[in-house]
Amino acid sequence: MFPSTSYNVGSLIKFTIRKDRIRIPLWLIGIIFFTVLIPVALDDMFPTQEERDVMAETMANPAMTAMVGPGDIENYTIGAMTTHNMLLFTAVVVGLMSILLVIRHTRTEEEDGLSELILALPVGRLANLNATLFVLTVTHIILALISGFSLYALGLDSMDLEGSLLYGAVLGGTGIFFTGIAAVSAQISESSRGATGLSIAALLLAYFIRAIGDVSNETLSLFSPLGLVTRTEAYSTNVWWPVLLLAGFSALLFLLANYLNAIRDWGAAFLHARAGKTYASRFLQTPIGLFFRTQRTAFISWGIGMFVLGLSYGSIMGDLESFFQGNELLEQMLVAEEGYSLTEQFIPALMIVMGILATVPPIIAMNKLIGEEKKNRTESILAAPVSRGKLMASNLAIAVMNGFIMISLSGIGLFLAAETVMEDGFSFGMIYGASLVFYPAMLVMISFSAFLIGFAPKLTGLIWVYVVFSFITNYLGGLLDFPAWVEKLSPFGYIPSLPVENMEWAPIVMLSLIAIILAILGFIGYQKRDIAG
Amino acid sequence: MSVVEVRNLYKKFGKFHALNGVDLTLNQGEIYGFIGPNGAGKSTTIRILLGILKASGGRASIFGKDTWKDAVEIHKRLAYVPGDVNLWPNLTGGEVIDLFVGLRGGDTKRKREELLERFALDPSKKCRTYSKGNRQKVALVAAFASDPELFIFDEPTSGLDPLMEQVFQEYVQEAKDAGKTVLLSSHILSEVEKLCDRVGIIRQGEIIESGTLSELRHLTRTNLLVETKKLIPLIGEVKGIHNVGEDGQTLSFQVDAEELDSVIRHVSQYGILKLESAPPTLEDLFMRHYEHKQETNTGGNS
Incomplete structure (x- = not known):
């Protein structure tokens, strides 16, 4: 059951999928390919635990922690190594994917006047937003499952099923969280560029808060979604609550985006562009x-x-x-x-x-x-x-x-x-x-x-x-x-x-x-x- | 003296023949109306005139210079307004106007303010916020502010409201009075009729008709409205009469120019009570060619 503001959301979901039938699969293939490639390469480069421990020591310094987050240095298996080296970066890429796709379907279409055509049809005012959120959420669930199972399918000793699924779930969770961030930015900002900029700024801020927190104050990192990402410790202790927390916050962001969209006019925004220059410089x-x-x-x-x-x-x-x-x-x-x-x-x-x-x-x-x-x-x-x-x-x-x-x-x-x-x-x-x-x-x-x-x-x-x-x-x-x-x-x-x-x-x-x-x-x-x- | 000379111009895009021998002459100080349906080759011709496309055959020159080789020299003396104006979203309208005028090497300040006011355009807004009409105004203000010798307009008023269309027409008239030459490609036939000295109709890459409006009218039909004492039998069968409409005793029809004399003789036998004649509008001219095209295409079922 949908309220009238989301009338015909089903058709728009199909339409959204149709528009992105190439783009989304390409993102997924790219991300999953790298996710799977890295542990294989690591296994090739560091076949013995001795070599991995050497690597662990190189990584155990504040500068590396600031860049990639904390890792399970004590027990540096291929799984722990993959999580330490790749999880945060991949999560950032997934976040970026969410931002670009969401803004494309929301503020960009509004700015180009495309959504005006859609809204003139028997379609609820919030249907496009919710269709986008739905498609992106499903995309990230698919991403989580495929990357989880493919990591497990590599058959590497240290990469068990739970760790693999958690690894995938963190990626998906981050994706859904930044889907929410982008959806809110799309309501706040007047232009698609502004909305993209705002979302990416949020992504960078999350990264830097986590970097500072990881080096100086662990609690601070918990305020960053990317801090939560590294707290899962996939392939080591396998902590699931950060994923649930990400999902919870995503739901709140989805609601906020819907609320903001509902109280504003089509084409309007909460942040306004300043008047520009009247004359051009030489x-x-x-x-x-x-x-x-x-x-x-x-x-x-x-x-x-x-x-x-x-x-x-x-x-x-x-x-x-x-x-x-x-x-x-x-x-x-x-x-x-x-x-x-x-x-x-x-x-x-x-x-x-x-x-x-x-x-x-x-x-x-x-x-x-x-x-x-x-x-x-x-x-x-x-x-x-x-x-x-x-x-x-x-x-x-x-x-x-x-x-x-x-x-x-x-x-x-x-x-x-x-x-x-x-x-x-x-x-x-x-x-x-x-x-x-x-x-x-x-x-x-x-x-x-x-x-x-x-x-x-x-x-x-x-x-x-x-x-x-x-x-x-x-x-x-x-x-x-x-x-x-x-x-x-x-x-x-x-x-x-x-x-x-x-x-x-x-x-x-x-x-x-x-x-x-x-x-x-x-x-x-x-x-x-x-x-x- | 001719400002624009186009002789036997051909343009192919792969296998598609966009232009099949276009001939076109614009004399100094005249406004030339360039009309034709979408896809007939208007914009292709204009883009060759601008040296943006290279002709596959034939010759095109402006101010006696080759449009491809001497593009830069020519462009110092002309201004162009496309039908679909695309601007840089992060520049303001004012900045774009200064850019265009500055590139042409003109002095912007003098006429700029007046134009901005007449066209009711806010130059401090970013181009991404402008509607189609406002983007067109930016290009029009830049064109009129740079004071060139030749204006090329490609459907310049397609996004303007009637008031702004009026302003546009005034400035075109002003340009003509100042001895400028104007090439106006347009869909709005009433505008062409009002402004243009001569008209060329292009269809499928060929100019099928060109001349002054009165010359063109001469070639075509006159609209007649007659009321007679007696009913005229079988009026539709008379040679040179087309599109008969009947309203009681009153008949309206079109007459081929060369048959006008014989038709009037024929009709007068029935005792004319009232006779009104009107010259064909440009729309009539245009539609006649367009109908003709459909006839040839579909085997004449009009």
């Missing part, structure tokens, strides 16, 4: 100014993100140092290169992650050009006396600067954090050089985007496949035992591993040349083809 009246302005927020957020990533990597350096010194076994295991400290040997592995991550924002910036075209906004610019060459050059310049700033910020972050935690810090030049050495590979990726925009505007999404491919082959490559040539299919495979390897200029020059050639080809293609809009 800078905005140029293509480069326009492109910069339209992606300023993304640029700043990514910048902060890259800096924080650098800081967090840098913050584990001090602990590594002291830990390596006290452990003979590990010292024997890791000494491969003469003349470099163990911590220094650790750096290239961190840098490759930062390098590839720092490639994402400049590619987003470059692809803005095709995004604008798809939204029929380039025609307005090209109808003004702006040449295609200038338009693309403005965009490319922004992407190239963006990439430089991103990789620099992560390098500087790493240096600053390492400097404060280490007794005998690194030289700035060494760290900054080790990060900046990735810049030519990043330029190749950016130029490849420009090339696709010029020659294959329908295939610009391919660049993301290439980014993921680069990450898998170069970062996980050693772990997954790929042959060496596979790594060379990505520009990142040619970057010397500073500071352990010597600097080599030949690949740097080659990559830069390739970047320039790809960019020129992109320009040629862009000058010649039809612009869609």
Whole structure:
């Protein structure tokens, strides 16, 4: 029985599923794939308890606890290791999935005027919200069950049925909780961007409260849904009450979202946008100014993100140092290169992650050009006396600067954090050089985007496949035992591993040349083809 | 002097022929109405004129310059308003107006305030909050504020209310008085009829009719309303008479221009009490071509 405000919710549920019949399965497949892949990889990397205990000691420091939460260090089985390393991150990804999907179906549809069409039909005022909540809840229950049973199906000793089901249930519970958060944000905020921002801010806040709590005050962590996630201790003590608590809070959030939706007008919100500027600045009246302005927020957020990533990597350096010194076994295991400290040997592995991550924002910036075209906004610019060459050059310049700033910020972050935690810090030049050495590979990726925009505007999404491919082959490559040539299919495979390897200029020059050639080809293609809009 | 010259323009999208030899001439200082049903090729033609699409064949020039090669030079002297205006959601309307005018290198302040007031647009709102009509106003204010030599409008009033349509028409008239040239593609035939000096009708990628309104009218039918003493028998059978409507003694019908003389002779035999004639509206012209198209498509069951 539904009240009249949810009339026809059943049809809308079907409609919601129809709209997301590709998107939801893709999210589920991705999340479950990684959930299952990690314990297998861990089992491969740390086959004996001895090796796992070594790993446990590396992880047992405040910086790691702040990043991944507390773990069962005493009894570091594959199961406990998986929970410690992956559960929190996966939960954050699941939360993100909820936020993006919920806002898409609620505030975005309202903003675009789509829900106006729906509401003009015999449909209850709250039916769309509840259809979305229902579909997302079922999705997360499915996620919980499939990931739980697949983890169990791996047949690893330490991963029993209860622990596996709990692991899945925590993921599902987090998903449902953030479904609620996003549903409430969608009522509060006037725009879909605002609602997404508000929800993600809540997610980040939950993460940081937990980080602070885990390091300093355990009770504080209980106030964060992500703190509850790590309290389940799946595969160790298997605590179920945090899942129930998450479910309870989710129900409250669902009710709150319904209440807020019921008392507001269609299209209205509780937070209002301020009046904007009446005049444009001089800078905005140029293509480069326009492109910069339209992606300023993304640029700043990514910048902060890259800096924080650098800081967090840098913050584990001090602990590594002291830990390596006290452990003979590990010292024997890791000494491969003469003349470099163990911590220094650790750096290239961190840098490759930062390098590839720092490639994402400049590619987003470059692809803005095709995004604008798809939204029929380039025609307005090209109808003004702006040449295609200038338009693309403005965009490319922004992407190239963006990439430089991103990789620099992560390098500087790493240096600053390492400097404060280490007794005998690194030289700035060494760290900054080790990060900046990735810049030519990043330029190749950016130029490849420009090339696709010029020659294959329908295939610009391919660049993301290439980014993921680069990450898998170069970062996980050693772990997954790929042959060496596979790594060379990505520009990142040619970057010397500073500071352990010597600097080599030949690949740097080659990559830069390739970047320039790809960019020129992109320009040629862009000058010649039809612009869609 | 012609401002826009289009000769035998072709455009293919894959196998689809969007334009099949379009010819178009705009003379300095005239308002040219470009009409045709959806999908006939109006926007494709305009986008080729803007150098956004590349013609598959034929020639298009504005101010004597090639629309593809000299796009930037041409664009310094023209303003374009699309039918579906897409703007950056996080910029305000005022910022977008300044951007467009600034890119064209014009001075915005002078006419801007007046236009904003006449079009009743709040420039401090973010574009994401604007309705379709308000987004169109942003583009129109930017176009009129930049004071170009040529205006290209692609269904510019499709989201405007009648009052704003009136304001738009006044500014177009003002532009014409100042010697500007205007290409106006529109669905609103009354607007075209009111504003345009010459009209071109495009159908399936071809201009099937073009000329001044009176030239076009000459080619087509006149609406007649007659009341006669005696009933006219079998009026529908008379050569050149179409669409007969009967209301007692009063008949209304359309007459082909070339048969007008013989029809009047024929009708006058029955003793005319009242005779009213009206020139065909643009809608009549348009519908005639449209009907013709249906006839050819369906084998003539109109």
